[in-house]
Amino acid sequence: NSFKMQRRTKHDTGDVGLATTMASSELPMSSSYLKDKPAVHRRRIQRGRPASSSLVDRSIRCCATVLIVVSLLSMALLLHIQGSFKARHDSKIFQAVNASTRLEAFEESIMEEARDLGQRLDAEWESLRDKFYLDKFNHEGDDDGESFPQEEQHRGNALASDEATAAMLEQPSSWVDGEKKLKKSLNKLVELQTQGKLLNATIVTRWLGDDIPHFFGEVEGMDEAAWMEEVNKRYAKMYDVDEWERQYPEKAAKQKQNANKYQFATGKEKPWLTKEYQVDSNNKDQKGEILEVTRFMSPLEMAGDDAVVILEPTFGKHRHEVDAIFAMAEGYDLSIYLAVIEPLKAAGFTGDIVLSVSAIPKLKTGVEKYLRAQENVVAYTIDWTCYTGDGAVATGTNEGGRMCGMESMYGIPGDDEDGKPNDVTDPREPRPVATSRYELYWAWSLHYDPHNWIMLIDSRDAYFQLNPFSNVPRETSHDVDDGLLYFFGENAQETSIGKSSFNKRWLSSAYGRDNVKDLLDKPVVCSGSTMGEQVAIESYLRAMVGEFDATKCKLKGCDQGFHNYLYYSKKLEHSFGIREVVLFEQGKGIINNLGALRSKSLKEWGIYDKDSQNAVLNWDKTISPVAHQFDRDKELRN
Numbered sequence: 001n002s003f004k005m006q007r008r009t010k011h012d013t014g015d016v017g018l019a020t021t022m023a024s025s026e027l028p029m030s031s032s033y034l035k036d037k038p039a040v041h042r043r044r045i046q047r048g049r050p051a052s053s054s055l056v057d058r059s060i061r062c063c064a065t066v067l068i069v070v071s072l073l074s075m076a077l078l079l080h081i082q083g084s085f086k087a088r089h090d091s092k093i094f095q096a097v098n099a100s101t102r103l104e105a106f107e108e109s110i111m112e113e114a115r116d117l118g119q120r121l122d123a124e125w126e127s128l129r130d131k132f133y134l135d136k137f138n139h140e141g142d143d144d145g146e147s148f149p150q151e152e153q154h155r156g157n158a159l160a161s162d163e164a165t166a167a168m169l170e171q172p173s174s175w176v177d178g179e180k181k182l183k184k185s186l187n188k189l190v191e192l193q194t195q196g197k198l199l200n201a202t203i204v205t206r207w208l209g210d211d212i213p214h215f216f217g218e219v220e221g222m223d224e225a226a227w228m229e230e231v232n233k234r235y236a237k238m239y240d241v242d243e244w245e246r247q248y249p250e251k252a253a254k255q256k257q258n259a260n261k262y263q264f265a266t267g268k269e270k271p272w273l274t275k276e277y278q279v280d281s282n283n284k285d286q287k288g289e290i291l292e293v294t295r296f297m298s299p300l301e302m303a304g305d306d307a308v309v310i311l312e313p314t315f316g317k318h319r320h321e322v323d324a325i326f327a328m329a330e331g332y333d334l335s336i337y338l339a340v341i342e343p344l345k346a347a348g349f350t351g352d353i354v355l356s357v358s359a360i361p362k363l364k365t366g367v368e369k370y371l372r373a374q375e376n377v378v379a380y381t382i383d384w385t386c387y388t389g390d391g392a393v394a395t396g397t398n399e400g401g402r403m404c405g406m407e408s409m410y411g412i413p414g415d416d417e418d419g420k421p422n423d424v425t426d427p428r429e430p431r432p433v434a435t436s437r438y439e440l441y442w443a444w445s446l447h448y449d450p451h452n453w454i455m456l457i458d459s460r461d462a463y464f465q466l467n468p469f470s471n472v473p474r475e476t477s478h479d480v481d482d483g484l485l486y487f488f489g490e491n492a493q494e495t496s497i498g499k500s501s502f503n504k505r506w507l508s509s510a511y512g513r514d515n516v517k518d519l520l521d522k523p524v525v526c527s528g529s530t531m532g533e534q535v536a537i538e539s540y541l542r543a544m545v546g547e548f549d550a551t552k553c554k555l556k557g558c559d560q561g562f563h564n565y566l567y568y569s570k571k572l573e574h575s576f577g578i579r580e581v582v583l584f585e586q587g588k589g590i591i592n593n594l595g596a597l598r599s600k601s602l603k604e605w606g607i608y609d610k611d612s613q614n615a616v617l618n619w620d621k622t623i624s625p626v627a628h629q630f631d632r633d634k635e636l637r638n
Contacts, residue, residue, distance in 0.1 A: 182207040185214040192217075208234040295576040296542035299439050302427035302549070303410035309443045310411035310421050314360065315371075316352075316378035318447035323351035323469045326441050327459035328433070330357055330382075330397065333364040336460055341374060343464040347625075351469065354378045354444050355459070356437070382440065383407040387430055401556050403430035406439070428549070432556040435548055442541035450535040451475040451483060457591070458528040458628065465615050466625040468531070468590050475533065482579040483533025485540055487567060488628075491586040492523035494596040497564065500524060506561030510553035519568050525583060527563035529591040529628050532578075539577035540566075587619040595629035602633045610635075 182204070192198050202224075203215040208231065213219050216227055300307055318324075325344070329337065341353060353374070359381050360368060371377050386404040388394045397404055405428070411421030428439075441456055448454060453469050475483065497503045498520030507516040532540065547562035566572050572581050586593050587607065594602065594616070602608035607617045607624075616627035616636075631637045 181210070182214055185218065188218070189215050202228070204231055294571070294574060296539060296546050297549075298542060299442055299545040300410065303424045304412060304427075306412050307410045307424055308413065308421055309409065309446070310423070311380065311409050311440075311443055313378045314357075314381045316354075316376075318354070318378055318444075319352055319376075320447055320449050321452065322448075323349075323453045323455075324354055324444075324448055325349075325351065325455045325457060325468075326354050326444055327356075327457050327462075328400075328437050328440075329355045329459040330433075331362075332367075332460065334366045334370060337367060337370060339463065340459050341377070344467075347464055347467040349464070349467045349469070350376060352376055352378055354380070356380050356382055356440060359383075380440070380444075384433065385426075385430075397433045400433040402432070403554060404433055404436065405430045406436055409439070409443070429552065429554075431548060431554055432558070434556055435554075435559050438541050438544040438559065442538065442545060445534055445538045445541060448534045450481070451533050453531060454534055454537045455531040455591075456529070456537070457626070461629050461631045462529075463616075463627045463630050464625070465623050465627060468625040470625075472531075472590075481535065482577050483536040485532035485536040485572065485578050485581045486530065486589065487525050487563075487581060487583045488529045488589050488591045488593055489583055489586050490524040490526055490593050491596040494599065495524055496520065497522050497524055502557060503560060503564065506553070506555060506557045507565060509555055510547070510551040510558050510561045511565060516565070519564065522564070522568055523585075524560075524596070525564050525567050526593045526595075526628070527560040529593060529626070530563075531590065535577040536579065539575055540572065543572060543575070587624070589618075590624075591626040591628050592616060592618055592624035593628050595632050598632055601635060603635065608633070608636070 186203060189198060189201060189203065193201075198215070198217045201215045201217050204212075207214075212230060212234065213222065213227065216222060216224055300309060327340070329340070344353065353376055355371070355377065357363060357367070357371070357379050371379055383406070384397055384404040385407055386394045386397055386402040388402070394402055396402075405426040407426065408423050409426065410424040412424055413421045445454060451474070453472050455468060473484065497507065497516075503524050504516075504520065507519065530537075530540070543566055544559065544562055547566065548558070551558070551562075553561065567581065567583065572578055584590070586596070592607075597605055597607075602616065603610065607619065609615055609617055609621075613623065615623045616630065618624050627636075
């Protein structure tokens with residue numbers, strides 16, 4: 001303790017020994033303590049610091065100064081690094097924007113060149129076509145043995161299209177003359193309707209003779225019932241196959257031959273050989289003007305005049321009288337098929353499930369056995385010939401990303417006794433499988449009756465919660481030759497064509513920026529979820545194949561562009577087979593497209609009721625029959 005109580009202090013004048021204890025009465029600042037101390041010591045003590053504290057103070061001040069300097073240097077270095085990084089980042093952004101601008105300019109120049117080339121090709125095609133018809137006018141006769149006129153004005157290198165048309169219409173023909181008379185008569189009706197007269201007049205759409213009015217009211221004092229009875233008699237005679245065959249035996253034989261080819265491919269007769277005709281008095285716009293009906297070209301026509309569909313199911317059989325669901329389902333494991341088929345069975349769906357699957361040897365474990373065990377599954381295995389980006393033949397479709405052609409889709413009947421057709425090479429250029437599927441769907445749709453319902457759906461991300469066909473309207477009349485077509489939109493608040501870089505690109509690539517700029521603020525219509533009556537679906541599928549033929553857009557996803565363009569351009573309106581196109585907003589129809597709702601979970605949106613119903617809901621809190629794109633939600637995906 002005495003050692004701890006002692007301290008030795010070094011003074012400027014030498015060492016002084018000092019022994020104190022806690023009991024000492026000499027306090028450090030007392031006069032008795034300071035009286036014998038050197039002056040310098042007294043000054044230090046009186047200032048309240050021990051003599052040795054000067055070295056400590058200098059050390060502390062030095063360390064503090066060093067720390068401040070180091071801190072300032074560090075801050076300066078960090079600012080320098082941050083500025084350098086920002087400069088490089090801004091430079092990269094500028095380079096990226098500049099590159100994007102150059103790329104857009106390059107794409108625009110390519111598109112412009114393509115459009116110019118297309119116009120030149122169209123002009124060349126028209127020239128060649130007119131020359132072909134000119135040659136026919138000058139050297140051949142028609143089917144009835146009547147010679148074409150040889151007047152000098154029909155000679156030359158080519159005829160303009162309107163001149164060729166005029167030349168054709170000048171040929172003697174009761175059918176052509178009759179149709180011209182019909183048109184002239186109906187033009188009179190248009191004039192009357194512009195005056196507010198006969199706005200609901202019933203019309204005929206075929207020339208039935210000079211002795212019968214072409215619309216009710218054309219002759220004063222007409223009896224409507226008697227006129228309609230006579231019209232129906234003449235239509236019946238026109239569509240009487242036996243009568244037609246007696247009048248035109250050669251043409252009838254040729255058409256019957258074509259019908260036999262059709263029946264071989266589809267298993268049913270050509271509709272126009274058996275269908276009863278119905279007078280259509282509703283084919284007018286709001287002004288009462290007669291509207292032209294568009295019939296889209298059949299995908300089969302590019303394969304040749306005598307071509308037929310020869311594609312057959314690998315297993316399963318179509319039932320023409322039931323509803324059907326069509327889907328591409330290649331390359332998936334068993335869990336995907338279970339997730340599609342088992343919920344449909346639980347919901348009470350008993351119609352056909354038609355699937356395109358991988359080649360049998362490439363099917364995943366258990367898939368073939370499971371699918372064959374389902375009574376209502378019809379499975380096709382498509383022979384794809386696919387190519388890499390440099391044109392080399394590739395193995396597999398690469399999840400639909402590669403350009404592929406379809407083999408064994410079409411054929412031409414051979415000369416063999418069995419009449420088995422020979423394969424025709426795919427008449428279309430290689431294209432993404434996502435685009436080719438509409439051609440497959442079209443061939444499949446031919447197996448169903450006109451007013452049965454068909455759904456086209458993505459198989460991987462669709463979950464069926466109810467039977468989707470339970471409450472669709474059903475047409476009971478066999479005389480109605482058109483049907484409903486249902487489209488389903490994405491969420492309009494979360495996305496639009498302009499907001500979605502993908503949708504914008506697909507449309508621009510197919511149709512050009514100038515042609516789609518007015519569509520950028522429109523809601524996205526999903527091409528992976530469509531349904532309708534067979535007669536309407538078949539016409540829609542013709543149109544989808546036709547859009548590829550017209551645009552040659554080969555991006556994976558261009559089918560979505562085709563789908564939206566067909567809707568917003570109104571090309572599907574007044575088309576043969578489609579009575580009405582109905583677009584359901586997201587969450588308000590049979591199919592609920594969920595893909596755009598990614599800013600928060602479906603539970604937060606209030607449309608996933610996990611607790612009471614364990615179901616995805618429409619906005620009115622009813623269960624969505626089909627939850628499409630459900631895997632975009634993390635909770636549902638897991």
